[in-house]
Amino acid sequence: MNKSLQKKEARMKKHIQRLGFFFRDEPLGTFGAVLFLIVLSMAIASPLWTEKSPTDVSIPNVFKPPSSEFWFGSDNLGRDVWSRFVYGSRTSLLVGLSSILLASVAGGILGIFSGLIGGKTDLIIQRIMDALLSMPAIVLAILIMAVLGTSVLNTILAIAVAYFPRINRLTRSTAISLRESLFVESAIVAGASKIRISIMHVAPNCIAPWLVYATALLGTAFLAEATLSFLGLGVPPPIPSWGRDLSENLTNFEFAPWLCIFPGLGITMAVFAANFLGDSMRNIFDPRLKKA
Amino acid sequence: MEKKSMLKIIMVLGVIACMTAVSPVLAADPQGLVRGGVLRLASASDAANYDSHMTTSGRTHSHTCAVFNGLVRTDPLKKEVSAENIVPDLAERWEISSDGKTYTFYLRKNVKFHDGHPFTAKDVKYSLDKFRDPKRSAFAANVAPITNIGIIDDYTLKIQLEYAYPDLLIFLCPPYASIYPEHLKDVSFKSTDILVGTGPFKFKSKVPGKVSIYERNPDYFIKGLPYLDRYEVYSLKFPAAVDAFIGGRLDCGPSMRAYLDSDRALVLKVQKHAPEAVIGLEPSGASRGAFFSFVHKGPWNDVRVRKAMAMVIDYRDLAIASYGGLEVNPVVGAGLFPFYQKGAWTKEEVDKAYGRDQSMSERIAVAKDLMSQAGYANGFALEAIVRSDEAFRKNVMLYCADVWKKSLNIDLSVTPLERSIFFPRRDTGEFDVVNDVANTMTGSSAIEFLGTFVSGETRNYGKWSNKEYDDLFEKVAREQDPQKRAELSRQAQAIFYKEIPYIVFEGAVYGTAWRPDLMTGPVKDLVMQPVFTNYVSVDRIWFKGTAERWTKTK
């Protein structure tokens, strides 16, 4: 009992030490991580950050500039911009994280599968991926939004479809190089089935590059959500979304600039945090760059 | 875009001096009139087709109005558009039989289409037959009383009616009832090849998605016109169009009708950055509001519920929500009829009918009482559908949702829908509430305003049906005496405001802006009409200045 406790403590210490190294070696990454945590907490605990509802209409309060009552001002229906800012992070994070998660899981599984199976199946899957990859991701997302119509779920799907071929390619090439490795051959010799090899041997070794890449894509996914919403093809109202809030208030910029500035800042903040985090992840996981 | 978007451009193009059949206008030219120059307008996008019979869209009419003429046109000098203020266009003069059932038109001679073909009665018969065919025209219902169009000779035409129909001439005005060349009847209306008319400008070239260019027709039947050398229609969307206007690259308001009137921010932007620009805002014949569906069953089928819902809406707050959160436009306000119309209920009468003549707290108390009488004291839930491409509709419904929730505990969810999903649902009554326009064509006839809610009419989105109302409508259509007619239409309005199939939010306003040196004929000021049948005055427009970019460059 005592021993295991000590072990735990030792492990804890080690983790803290590692965290310390991270702070020291990756100051920009730390900055990103902190920013990301802020955005994350805004999304998870929105009611703690603001008491007002982001959708409450209040005609007497239209276009109030930032003040102690309305921190970020109010919009054309008298809604509190600060609460829309806070709740907007929810949409951004929900869409960004779930779409990347979806893309990663689907792309990862299909990548490992097609990398290991090889042959005609792989050939066909990869030609479809070629077709999807050749299109700029945002155009693909626009096309899918046009096909599916606007909703939160569809936005997640559209962004996931746009980025999943990229993740598929990455895991496939990792899987192919792993397929040739001696430990996979050892597993074959040990009698492992293809499914066992995929799950126990190939998949775990794809995780590091996969994680790095997924983090790197996260910022892009936030941006994609904002862009789609900006174009009026993303999440539908009245759900607060930075991109749509921005585009709907373009005409009001001249006398209510806060309506354009804060949503834009929100997008930048989220993407900025994710990019810094991704950058540091790459520095940590990519031994070649680490050496350099 | 709402219904008559053509107006945007139109009003600008305003007016003309009196057009008598005989006197060419050139002689009346005042000193200092400048010839030449290019007029640059914006339209939201290219025209879907050049068939002005099929659409009320300015995307089409801004092109056809320069190329085609009508049989007659409205007098652009007079603010009121009515059957009495019609002037000749391709018809030199006309006669109406004493029973009002036969119209004889005498056409201009020596008029030629742009390709050199002479214009004759054949072309008129072909065009008007198309205009009254429900398959090939969106306005057939407006000219339904026509039973026959007969050619007497090349320059004489007789129209037979089933019954006396005083508004016929209004409906024969451009830009809707354009006269197309009969000899090109096999050419597709989608193709620019159809742009062969008798009008002041000839089609020159088109860059799809960008611009269509028209040049002066030297053989125009009014000698000396048009003044302009060229007429260009740019396809430019908001907000790029507003920026282009402010930058002096457009001469007249972009497709601002949908924006300038519903978004005060744009008016302020234009005023700030281009203070020299002239801004015109006029009420239109259309009104915006909420249709209740009578196809869908729900609490709103009970008139007391509808009355309660109409009652608690505050007109001023509603306008602020609709007009982009800024001060209310002074010219706004209408019922089913625009207030300038003969026989229209006044704003006070409408407010009284809706029960809005008391204080807000009293209204809420009465409305709550009505709700509990109907058995919905605890409220209910319903869904409003709105078009996703026009934010102000969503804003209005969000305001209503807020008011109805707070005062009547009605849960209104607002669903913005893509056009391709919205229109089919709207047209078939598949909604609880829809925010749309009570459409009219010319905005000048009681037949149009009342006709929107007649049983079986496509524009009657909620499929409301009331026998008494339908009967009154029939009477209005056949009544020759203007006084009696106004009285009958007031009675019909009484039923409408009592039954509330549609809560009128506001009268739509058309607004646009133009460069200050834009002139029309000998008249210095552009006369803005509340309707858009005076679209047609492109032939009289001229510039005092000729600078390509009219705004001051800093």
Add this chain to the structure above:
Amino acid sequence: MDTILKIDQLKKYFPVTKGFFKHQIGNVKAVDGVSFTVEKGKTFGLVGESGCGKTTLGRCILQTIPPTGGKIIFDGEEIFYDSMTRQKILIAKMQAVFQDPYNSLNPRHRVRRIIAEPLVIQGHFNRHEINDRLLMLYGMVGLPEDIGERYPHMLSGGQQQRVCIARAMVVQPDFIVCDEPVSALDVSIRAQIINLLISLQKRTEVSYLFISHDLSVVHHISDIIAVMYLGKIVEISPKTDLYEKPMHPYTRVLLSAIPIPDPILEKKRVNVMAKGEVPSAVSIPSGCRFHPRCPEAMKKCSREEPVFREVTPGHWAQCHLLN
């Protein structure tokens, strides 16, 4: 004495394709008709330069790639390539140790999991049995008892190879293919590993197919040695016979390449060199495969392929010189 493995005319060709439609333009004859037998409890050494097909041969025997032709008779039964064979029949009987111990171990698994994997796949052992078996094995292969919790990258090269050997031994196989098991290791550790293999053989009577490019390594462990050149075996002989009386010129070339630790002897040594490099397996030379490089080549050699025959009892070779 019993035979554990008999290979009869085993062939493995890899197709060479060209162009968009991948039409076959030839074959790489990696293994081109190889026959030999391995006795129970003995070590069969297989020597050849890199690229001669010895690793391919090992893989064919291990059933990780399908052979093109020939028979493999293992423990009296002919085996065919399919994944079921591998999973149901061979797993308990035939194992392997590869050249690069680090890459043979899944970096994401702990040592105990790596070693236990074949048992887990077999599925009829409970945790205690597996634990007991592992503890016993650690002792057998000379690993510390607490090694089970470590990851491969925390081990030294020697320890890694011991883990590989332990994994191979865990199912108590009858036969292990050792594909250059020591060539990636430091010279000092090589002897330890080879001694470990020898001691394991003594305890468990396991048979080895020991593949190496280095005759000096094979010398210590093998009972019978075969020399392979371009997909064919050119000489098979009991160990002592081969080192004392090499018959094929190629064997002599290989033997002369072994450095002798005594500097005086080293100086005296006659260095027999082969000319040029190993030709491509796509275009195998006519006649005797070795003739373009053979220091003693004759005219006949380029025309006629020599017969593989038993020159002295138990000593087979394939060379015109021996006729």
Add this chain to the structure above:
Amino acid sequence: MHHYIIKRLLWFFPVLLVTVTLLFFLIQVIPGDPIRAAFGDESPLSEEQIAALRVELGLDKSIMARYFDWLWDVMHLELGISFYTGSTVKEQILARTPVTVGLVTLSVFTMLILSVPCGVVSGYYHDKWPDWVLRFISILLISLPHFWIAVLAIIVMLTVRGYSISIEYINIFLNPIDAIKQLFLPAFIMALRPFGVGTRMVRSAILEIMEEDFIRTARSKGLVEKIVTRRHALPNALVPVVTFYGLETIIAIGAAVVMEGIFGIPGIGSLVVDAARSRDLYVLQGSILILLLFALFLNLIIDLLCAKLDPRIRYENE
């Protein structure tokens, strides 16, 4: 090399077929009624008018019939007619393509001019202050939503310089100077994000190359550091750089889609967005097809260029 080129060219067609097929069937499942979407905005159409339009536009045929019609039409470069604007899709695409090509080229060129020197500096001063500053700036640039920057830029330029977006249609091939004047601001804003990525990319390429043996040899020969960076590092980093700029060009097409709408530039991008909003099926199909062809073609060029630059690539693939 020839084999590689032929092989690569032949791959183009199956990918194209898959693309065209995917595109067609994706577009066919768009919900709602495209005819009402295009014609029903001002006045509701009656059922008979809708039926007539359906026949006229060929929407009454079965989906497979329309698929084969579409394949046949694509082969003839006939891409149908727009429901919403009436012009043929081909006509619109022909008029708009030069604009988008101009915008994208200008933006990639701007990005190239900016990012290569910055990347070299950042790599050369690895982990010193210029590197940190450039790294920070590049991540900041990557994170800025460019549509936001564009909107702010227009307003600032309007207020400060009386700038207004230009509405003239200028073909960049016929009148390059005016076109560049018109396209410079959007192109510059579009270049900001890839500039950030590009700087980082050039930086890591430089870092990698500087580690390699021959650079060490060059150093040991006593060459001055600067010459090492300039003469040896750059050409060898070219393959990933070419790949990168090729891919960035494709991404720039995506950025153009957004930028064209904001600046009122009549390119393919604004066509895609408008068509997506108004559910204009044939235009959406046609314009995306063109973007795809553009991108596939770029991929092809990148692959061939890389094979030319690095013989290893073509040997591996032959």
